[in-house]
Amino acid sequence: MIPDHFEGVHFNKRLKSWYLKNHRPLLWRQTNDPYKIWLSEIILQQTRVAQGTPYYEKFLLHYPTVFDLANADERDVLRLWQGLGYYSRARNMHFTARQVVKDFDGKFPSTAAQLSKLKGLGAYTASAIASFAYGEAVAAIDGNVYRVMSRIFGIQSDMLSNEGKKEFATLAKELIPADDPGTYNQAMIEFGAIQCVPVSPNCIICPLNDICFAFEFGMQKELPVKAKKLKVKHRFLNYFVINQNGRIIMKERTGKDIWKGLFDFYLIESQTPLTSPEDFSEDKFIINLLKKGIITEIPELYTHRLTHQRLNVRFWWIEISESAAIDLPADMAFYTRDEIEFLPKPILIDTLLKEVGF
DNA sequence: GAGGCGTGGCT
């Protein structure tokens, strides 16, 4: 797979030399502790370093060891994860912490093959931990590495297809050195993160531009090839902030939908925007509530963007009279301000609560 | 194999 003209160009040596001079002193690179490395890798999945770093520090303060994380309540873990997104990472991470304690005496397995059996660890994360913490010679191929390999070696197959992944994996396997594979992997990732960046890379100062396919043919913009186009789904959410005596009704999200495990308000989803309280006259819960309270619209409309969805959100404020008795379904309850503070919530809900002074 | 899953930054 490695092209003939790469013979004698000292690709690894030059990459490593670049890395030693240019890499960022990230906290999780200062350790060999697999727990800390695992924690950082989960946090950094599909997440920028700048966004993930404060969370890494928070988690390490709250849960210094895998035993501390295993002993925590899932709700508290999700609360600490709040704002980082892709919440299944937090749930899987917590599950895996418990498994490592229970099945492995608190010690992470030391090979990528074993690590990849754990929840939340795919091929990339397992290889990253195995090479960083244990020095196993396996290639850790993340988005950065796909980009670097596709540009330098001119690989034009779709990095998201199974066939494409195989091609990249084959090449990566040939490139991985037996000596210090962990640093090699870090170097490939870091090179992609700060030199061979996705948009407008500064190729003039690139130390590898003399051997780069994309630079030679001006194809930086075309590589890597990613075929998938995502469709954005539009949704209309009507939330009811139901209030009585300074407490608010919250509801845990349990379905296969977004924000599983987080708390929001009573929700009616519609196919079109609903703008009048009368639009909810079919909803028995709301109708019954309105016999005991007053509904007002929170005028600001919110558009909350997720990668695959665009949420058009309208909030309604329902003030229940002080003495009214409210019969709540089992999945809803009133919470005080202090209690709500400790519930994990989507950013949208957290923002709304702040704006109404809660 | 394709769809689903958050949030924030950048252009």
Place this chain on the structure above:
DNA sequence: TAGCCAAGCCT
């Protein structure tokens, strides 16, 4: 603005 992207994984 609207779209793309970021240390991916699960179903």
